[in-house]
Amino acid sequence: MTQVERQSWDVVVIGAGGAGLRAAIEAREQGKRCAVICKSLFGKAHTVMAEGGIAASMGNVNEGDNWQVHFRDTMRGGKFLNHWRMAELHAQEAPDRVWELETWGALFDRTPDGKISQRNFGGHEYPRLAHVGDRTGLELIRTLQQKIVSLQQEDKAEFGDYEARLKVFQECTVTRVLKDEAGERVAGVFGYERESGRFFTIEAPAVVLATGGIGKSFKVTSNSWEYTGDGHALALLAGAPLVNMEFVQFHPTGMVWPPSVKGILVTESVRGDGGVLRNSEGKRFMFDYIPDVFKEKYAQTEDEGDRWYEDPDHNRRPPELLPRDEVARAINSEVKAGRGSPHGGVFLDVSTRMPAEVIKRRLPSMHHQFKELADVDITAEPMEVGPTCHYVMGGVDVDPDTTAATGVPGLFAAGEVAGGMHGSNRLGGNSLSDLLVFGRRAGLHAARYAEETAAKTATAEPRPTPDDAQIDLAAAEALRPFSAEGGDPARSTGPAENPYTLHQELQQTMNDLVGIIRKAGEMEEALHRLTALRVRARRAGVEGHRQFNPGWHLAIDLRNMLLVSECVARAALERTESRGGHTRDDYPEMDREWRPVNLVCRLADPSGEPAAPDARQGQIRLERRLTPPIRPDLLGLFEKDELVKYLTDEELTQ
Numbered sequence: 138m139t140q141v142e143r144q145s146w147d148v149v150v151i152g153a154g155g156a157g158l159r160a161a162i163e164a165r166e167q168g169k170r171c172a173v174i175c176k177s178l179f180g181k182a183h184t185v186m187a188e189g190g191i192a193a194s195m196g197n198v199n200e201g202d203n204w205q206v207h208f209r210d211t212m213r214g215g216k217f218l219n220h221w222r223m224a225e226l227h228a229q230e231a232p233d234r235v236w237e238l239e240t241w242g243a244l245f246d247r248t249p250d251g252k253i254s255q256r257n258f259g260g261h262e263y264p265r266l267a268h269v270g271d272r273t274g275l276e277l278i279r280t281l282q283q284k285i286v287s288l289q290q291e292d293k294a295e296f297g298d299y300e301a302r303l304k305v306f307q308e309c310t311v312t313r314v315l316k317d318e319a320g321e322r323v324a325g326v327f328g329y330e331r332e333s334g335r336f337f338t339i340e341a342p343a344v345v346l347a348t349g350g351i352g353k354s355f356k357v358t359s360n361s362w363e364y365t366g367d368g369h370a371l372a373l374l375a376g377a378p379l380v381n382m383e384f385v386q387f388h389p390t391g392m393v394w395p396p397s398v399k400g401i402l403v404t405e406s407v408r409g410d411g412g413v414l415r416n417s418e419g420k421r422f423m424f425d426y427i428p429d430v431f432k433e434k435y436a437q438t439e440d441e442g443d444r445w446y447e448d449p450d451h452n453r454r455p456p457e458l459l460p461r462d463e464v465a466r467a468i469n470s471e472v473k474a475g476r477g478s479p480h481g482g483v484f485l486d487v488s489t490r491m492p493a494e495v496i497k498r499r500l501p502s503m504h505h506q507f508k509e510l511a512d513v514d515i516t517a518e519p520m521e522v523g524p525t526c527h528y529v530m531g532g533v534d535v536d537p538d539t540t541a542a543t544g545v546p547g548l549f550a551a552g553e554v555a556g557g558m559h560g561s562n563r564l565g566g567n568s569l570s571d572l573l574v575f576g577r578r579a580g581l582h583a584a585r586y587a588e589e590t591a592a593k594t595a596t597a598e599p600r601p602t603p604d605d606a607q608i609d610l611a612a613a614e615a616l617r618p619f620s621a622e623g624g625d626p627a628r629s630t631g632p633a634e635n636p637y638t639l640h641q642e643l644q645q646t647m648n649d650l651v652g653i654i655r656k657a658g659e660m661e662e663a664l665h666r667l668t669a670l671r672v673r674a675r676r677a678g679v680e681g682h683r684q685f686n687p688g689w690h691l692a693i694d695l696r697n698m699l700l701v702s703e704c705v706a707r708a709a710l711e712r713t714e715s716r717g718g719h720t721r722d723d724y725p726e727m728d729r730e731w732r733p734v735n736l737v738c739r740l741a742d743p744s745g746e747p748a749a750p751d752a753r754q755g756q757i758r759l760e761r762r763l764t765p766p767i768r769p770d771l772l773g774l775f776e777k778d779e780l781v782k783y784l785t786d787e788e789l790t791q
């Protein structure tokens with residue numbers, strides 16, 4: 138049997154970003170013992186990078202705002218594919234979550250009369266994003282960490298141990314969710330310490346996935362090294378399905394130059410605060426790209442768009458503030474038409490729109506980022522920007538109220554790893570609010586589930602416990618890269634493969650063939666290449682030992698990226714329409730018949746194993762599922778003329 142350190146907790150949260158920390162705080166507040174596990178250092182999660190702000194209809198800057206307007210904007214942004222119940226809960230609860238952060242010590246920027254300031258963002262009807270300059274994520278994480286420390290101090294006072302009920306295991310990677318002996322209920326997690334390479338098992342009846350996104354499967358991305366789709370893959374391997382995986386958000390504005398920083402995000406606040414997009418001819422081209430569904434809501438002239446910043450009640454917003462999918466496609470078209478900037482993007486200009494000191498005050502990180510990384514002074518010259526893979530709308534199929542993953546008792550998911558909330562396209566600012574709203578719900582329901590399990594244990598049913606065989610298998614899987622070369626003829630049919638080369642080929646494949654504009658032939662080619670890569674990835678080999686060995690870590694992560702990439706490619710090939718973040722060259726229109734259809738991805742082998750290396754049919758099975766009908770009172774928030782653009786005739790009749 139493998140030598141593994143074992144511990145036992147009530148709730149395990151995988152991920153220490155906004156969703157994970159909020160879940161952990163809630164589970165602990167419910168009196169449960171909660172372990173948080175994260176790949177990087179505590180406080181270094183992806184959430185820290187969030188810039189523009191957190192969307193919540195507090196109505197501080199425009200009193201017209203309320204949860205119904207936020208709900209409407211979110212559904213429109215997601216082209217009505219959002220799970221309506223998630224969008225409803227999110228819009229209703231986001232303001233409370235922001236105010237709660239304030240009571241825990243967050244310091245948001247203020248309006249002149251002292252309220253939390255809110256800024257404009259694409260697709261939001263009113264100024265709605267609470268912010269701290271362009272470093273909002275940093276303040277969010279700082280506040281949640283501070284709250285965790287204060288809870289640990291309470292535990293020290295009560296139990297004599299800071300970590301009695303809340304402990305963070307940092308720089309640890311989970312590679313498997315473990316099940317009970319019957320293979321039904323969650324029983325814990327298996328992982329390794331990144332520094333020592335030692336394995337560990339944490340037994341717990343409830344596990345919350347809060348692992349973030351999948352961007353590292355694409356070559357040009359705003360995402361950091363941690364975004365290898367681990368939580369998505371862990372859910373699949375544990376038997377839970379994923380939804381909406383064809384919807385990947387390409388943020389319109391990433392840096393395009395120099396090559397070493399290509400993809401790094403240029404926050405949407407730049408446009409929210411007045412920045413404009415121009416092509417190489419100096420034209421504000423977004424006016425040519427307002428789609429019919431949004432025509433009535435956006436300014437038709439530059440004058441009207443500019444007046445909106447001062448007088449939003451009597452003018453329509455400029456088209457630079459269309460939802461992200463629209464702006465990204467427009468930039469792509471301009472570059473393709475030969476009207477791009479010297480390095481293959483377009484120009485984003487604030488220098489002619491605001492005084493230098495205002496730019497430095499409102500966009501300090503952007504000013505710093507361009508000066509340091511590209512030697513561009515954004516107070517004096519335009520930035521060059523282009524689309525970058527930014528966010529995945531698809532994720533674990535969850536119950537909206539409890540965040541419980543479909544079909545796997547004890548598994549919960551919140552934040553970017555969960556699907557449904559954002560439909561086919563997320564509005565900026567709606568992720569930070571999503572993390573807090575559903576992070577809290579995940580912690581609450583995981584704690585309740587752990588409580589119920591404990592109650593049953595006291596009577597008849599034993600606490601779910603992983604068997605040793607499962608742990609041995611997980612350890613063998615993790616160790617495979619050390620014996621790739623000729624180590625096991627049954628699995629290894631060629632020389633060892635370099636994990637870095639495989640990763641680069643995967644990123645290139647996804648970028649070129651399943652990127653911002655998609656075609657059937659290219660996606661079929663992508664699936665073909667993914668199969669070949671999967672066969673080779675079984676032979677991903679590394680040298681050296683288990684102590685801090687990044688090549689080994691990547692070899693393990695490849696399993697996850699390949700699983701998730703196949704989900705994206707398969708679902709994207711199946712959906713023969715264009716909607717939100719999914720654009721098909723061969724099916725350029727949105728098709729109302731597709732609106733009520735969710736594509737659900739499951740592991741083809743229900744025993745929870747990735748497919749054998751010689752399997753040609755792939756490892757993901759795709760199903761179509763109808764979305765639940767939208768509640769009539771929520772539909773009543775929209776004009777009939779608008780609904781006609783989205784819903785099928787049958788839905789409208791009902």
Ligand code: FAD
Binds near residue numbers: 183528570
């Ligand atoms: P994360 O914050 O990424 O946390 C994931 C955690 O999971 C990490 O701790 C990681 O270490 C851990 N983890 C992953 N895999 C494993 C594993 N196998 N084992 C153990 N731990 C694991 N959204 C907005 O709403 N407003 C914004 O202004 C905004 N700006 C953004 C700017 C940038 C540059 C980027 C990239 C994104 C931005 N977003 C913004 C999106 C938003 O930041 C993310 O969607 C959100 O932070 C995701 O939070 P999360 O808690 O789901 O995951």
